[in-house]
Amino acid sequence: MALLxxxxxxxxxxxxxxAKRMGLGLSELQRLLTALGPDPRFDGLDLxxxxxxxTRTxxxxxxKGRRLCAGADA
Incomplete structure (x- = not known):
C-alpha cells in the first residue's frame, strides 16, 4: 500500500x-511491481x-490503482 x-x-x-524513497533495492521493487502490475501470467493486480x-522507467x-487509493482515503 505504501507504493500506491x-x-x-x-x-x-x-x-x-x-526504490530510494521506499528504501528498497531495485530487485525488491521489481518483484513488488510484478505483483502490482497488469501481467496476467503472474496474477498481477493491475494497480x-x-x-x-x-532511458528511464x-x-x-x-x-484501478487510482480508484483503490481514492477509496482508502474515504
Missing amino acids: QLLAGEDGQSIHRV VEQRSDG VLWLTA
Whole structure:
C-alpha cells in the first residue's frame, strides 16, 4: 500500500526514485511491481504500470490503482 500511496501523491516517478524513497533495492521493487502490475501470467493486480520515458522507467497508477487509493482515503 505504501507504493500506491506514494504514487497517489505524485504519479509518474522514476523507478530509481521510488526504490530510494521506499528504501528498497531495485530487485525488491521489481518483484513488488510484478505483483502490482497488469501481467496476467503472474496474477498481477493491475494497480501500477511501468512506462518507458526515454532511458528511464516511470511508474504510474492505473485507473484501478487510482480508484483503490481514492477509496482508502474515504
